[in-house]
Amino acid sequence: MALAELVSGNHTGLHRRLRLALNRRVSARTAVRLAxxxxxxxxxxxxDEFLEISDGAPGLRAARARRLWYDGAVTDAVEVLEGANEPGTVFGERLAAEKRLLEGWxxxxxxxxxxPVPNRVLHLLTNSLPHTQSGYAQRSHSILRSQQDAGWETLAVTRLGYPVLVGKLGARVLDEVDGVRYTRLLPARLAATATGRLQQQAEETFRRALEFRPSVIHTSTHYVNGLVARAVAESLGIPWVYEVRGQLADTWASTRSPTARESERYRLFQDRESEIMRAADLVVTLGHAMKEKIVAAGVPEGKIIIAPNAVGGDYLREPLGVGEARAQLGLDPSAEFIGTISSLVPYEGLDDLILAFALLAPVRPKLHLLIVGAGESLPSLQQLARRSGFGGRIVFTGRVPRGVARTYHQALDVFVVPRKDLEVTRSVTPLKPVEALASSRAVVASSLPALAEIVDEGRTGLLVPPEEPAALATALETLLADAQMRLSMGQxxxxxxxxTRTWAANADACIQAYGRIEQARRSS
Incomplete structure (x- = not known):
């Protein structure tokens, strides 16, 4: 039952069941699994409590290694399994390979x-449409389409084993979406370790590159993609681009205690990211806050360009009016709607949004909250909504198609980005508020450097202190009470x-930069 709670994303229920199991003093063998x-x-x-009662159980050393790895104690985790003659030996080999990868392999x-054929670019991606609908996949697709519109021939190659490894067992070797080709690397057998799989991926990508003959290779975070792109580009003698879309070490640390940023894993991960950024011919990133971090890592400022999250396609068309958008979604045209479209993960701060809504709901009886998206925080957010006393006015839609998401943007009175104050949220600029602004909707967002690059305080929206539901409620009340202000900010x-933020403009900037690095490579 505990496993079922985990699979369903109900972490509250899982914790309750685990605590009950601990109180019942389960067997050592069971305790290892529950740890x-x-x-x-x-x-x-x-x-840790389960591990304390697991003495002598099969697999205990592997469980202790996983516990150390969780904290980022890379060397200690590997050493726990060295010479282990028990289940977990293969796991030890995998951890040792991960360690070698972090240390410089x-x-x-x-x-x-x-x-190379001029005006050809090979993109190496972690995931893509149509199998993944994330912001990462949408950004990649928009870049590829805009580069094709600008006259470049593109080929997208996804990581080894994707999308079969994420459950798409019937996946084809080639997908075409809106004229963009996505090639899959699906060998009959995957190597057992991370280093083995990356060597496989490099060889498979190299074969695709020999056939396609690109003049530049473009990849994106994190560093394992950069390792493959660098190897292929150096073999072919062409330039390569590293696009920094996030700070994944900080994303990892955001789910752990503050000491995670002092861990061995965090340091090694950051070192590898810095190495890859410095090695690339060009670094592309999303905003000024991220650019500052890249410069701090030792990358010359002249080697960096900013290609911000942007809009294109339907978002360039005049948005629907609130009434028409709500009619399409079956929403009450006379009600008030605030909300967000987001991945439901802890750092997005959606618990603060629900608490702010609960402060407003008693005095604004027509107010509703829309939360569009899916993610690990959904069960806990639904529970918080029920406890608020206003659960009937809080709607969780789940994940919706991209076109429907655009309609939800247009159905809102105010779009909200209540992100927590963490290193990752201070530097990474999200896409959804950009789409909300393109939809002529005022935005209320946490006052963080990355969000301040998007929301012009007092002109296109309001910025509020993060993690303060009362301040968020006050800003929302200000906009809800003034329709003219909302209209002016939306326009x-x-x-x-x-x-300033269209995919076509980004394509022009990237293509110009491609030309510069190709010329520099030929001159060197």
Missing amino acids: DLALMANDPALA APVLPVCRVE AGRTQVLR
Whole structure:
């Protein structure tokens, strides 16, 4: 039953069942399995309690290694399993390979110069449409389409084993979406370790590159993609681009205690990211806050360009009026709607949004909250909504198609981005508020550097202190009480986005930069 709670995302129920099991003093063998479940639920303290009663159980050393790895103690985790003659030996080999990867391992390819075809770019991606609908996949697709519109031929290659490894067992080797080709690397057998799989991926990507003959290779975070792109580009003698879309070490640390940022894993991960950024011919990133971190990592400022999250396609068309959008979604045209479209994860701060809504709901009886999206926080947010006393006015839609998401943008009176104050949220600029502004909707967001790059305080929206539901409620009340202010901010936001944040403009900037690095490579 505990496993069922984990699979369903009900971490509250999982913690309750684990605590009951601990109180019943389960067997050592069971305790080892439950320690692993506690780690998956991000409760290392509870995992420690289970490990304390697991003496002598099969697999205990592997469980202790997983516990150390969770904390980022890379060397200690590997050493726990060294010489282990028990289940977990294969796991120890995998951890040792992960350690080598973090410490500097890289794939090796033979030198094989071929004449590149001008205006061809190979993109190496972690995931993509149509199998993944994330912001990462949408950004990649928008970049590829805009580059094709600008006259470049593109080929997208996804990571080894994707999308079969995420459950798409009937996946084809080639998908085409809106004229964009996505090639899959699906060998009959995957290597057992991370280093083995990356060597496989480098070799498979190299074969695709020999056939396609790109003039530049473009990849994106995190560093394992950069390792493969660098190996292939150096073999072919062409330039390569590293696009920094996030700070994944900080994303990892955001789910752990503050000491995670002092861990061995965090340091090694950051070192590898910095190495890859410095090695690339060009670094692309999303905003000024991220650019500052890249410069701090030792990358020359002149080697960095900003290609912000942007809009194109339907978002360039005049948005629907609130009434028409709500009619399409079956929403009450006379009600008030605030909300967000987001991945439901802890750092998005949606618990603060529900608490702010609960402060407003008693005095605004027509107010409703829309939360569009899916993620690990859904069960806990639904429980918080029920406890608020206003659960009937809080709607969780789940994940919706991209076109429907655009309609939800247009159905809102105010779009909200209540992100927590963490290192990752201070530097990474999200896409959804940009789309909200393009939809002529005023935005209320946490006052964080990355969000302040998107929301022009007092002109296109309001910025509030993060993690303060009362301040968030006050800002929302200000906008809900003033329709003219909302309209003015929405119009200003759309004008600003169309002037500064379109995929076509990003494509032009990237293509110009491609030309510079190709020329520099030929001259070197």
